[in-house]
Amino acid sequence: MRYDVALGSLPFHNPLIDLATAAGVTPAGLPAYTGELVFSDEFTGGGVNGDRWLNGTWDPDSMAEGAPEWQAHTVNHQVGDASNNFGWELQQYDPSAATFADGSLQLTMRAENLVPEQSAPSFPYTSGMLITSQRFATTGGFVEVRARGSGVPGSWPAAWMIPQSFAWPPEIDIWENWGQTPSSSTYGLYQLGGGHAGGNLVGDSRQFHTYGVRWVPGVSLTQYYDGVAQAPMTSNVPAEPMYLIINHAADFRAGQQPAAADMPFSAQFDYARAWALDS
Numbered sequence: 001m002r003y004d005v006a007l008g009s010l011p012f013h014n015p016l017i018d019l020a021t022a023a024g025v026t027p028a029g030l031p032a033y034t035g036e037l038v039f040s041d042e043f044t045g046g047g048v049n050g051d052r053w054l055n056g057t058w059d060p061d062s063m064a065e066g067a068p069e070w071q072a073h074t075v076n077h078q079v080g081d082a083s084n085n086f087g088w089e090l091q092q093y094d095p096s097a098a099t100f101a102d103g104s105l106q107l108t109m110r111a112e113n114l115v116p117e118q119s120a121p122s123f124p125y126t127s128g129m130l131i132t133s134q135r136f137a138t139t140g141g142f143v144e145v146r147a148r149g150s151g152v153p154g155s156w157p158a159a160w161m162i163p164q165s166f167a168w169p170p171e172i173d174i175w176e177n178w179g180q181t182p183s184s185s186t187y188g189l190y191q192l193g194g195g196h197a198g199g200n201l202v203g204d205s206r207q208f209h210t211y212g213v214r215w216v217p218g219v220s221l222t223q224y225y226d227g228v229a230q231a232p233m234t235s236n237v238p239a240e241p242m243y244l245i246i247n248h249a250a251d252f253r254a255g256q257q258p259a260a261a262d263m264p265f266s267a268q269f270d271y272a273r274a275w276a277l278d279s
Helices: none
Strands: 005-007 010-012 037-041 091-093 098-101 104-109 125-127 129-131 141-148 155-163 171-176 184-190 196-202 209-216 220-225 242-250 265-275
Touching (some): 125 242, 171 209, 184 209
Antiparallel strands (some): 037 265, 104 265, 141 265, 155 171, 171 184
């Protein structure tokens, strides 16, 4: 909904939609798509838009006055784990890691540890994450990013979706890339009730590609790669509001962690867009 509607003498614009988004834009490869644009960010610069994104943390409550700095800027891979076990991820999310250059968002990983409290977990890296928490959630439709990875071993960028409730599963993975395998990326669905579906996307992840998913709640998820549909996923498809996340994590697997000598390096996002489900 583009909302360039006059209210008296003052125009009103929906802050969830970037004014830089071309009017009438549709998902890549789908010029006849009829769903209404409901979210967009073209990442043209000027800082992270706070109307669309929470920068550097999962939970707005952790940003409350008096919260420890490490808590505000870190993430548990196991979403919603109240025990605060920091799971698999090795990075501390730092809002300053999200910058803009060459018309894209740069999420930059560095070999540094910002944790000031002795009792806090130790994280060898910092990097960036944006989430639409408490700003935008969608149930179905089409969600798309244009992105590229660094190709640096240990890099793990992604665009994905989690429930508004932060319960897990489900999880929709629109794009994931392991830097040590730059010739392919992955997509998938962690299903309600257990199980996983998905596949590989062959192509140089160090170049920009479009990654999207058409989501019919409770019915199907169809991945699109550079506008080409992959086989639909139809088992245990979610039907609840979900947030969009774009992030750049560090590979947690033994022997696969990033090397300090390779840093800093960035994953880039050219845009993020979402449309309502078409008819």
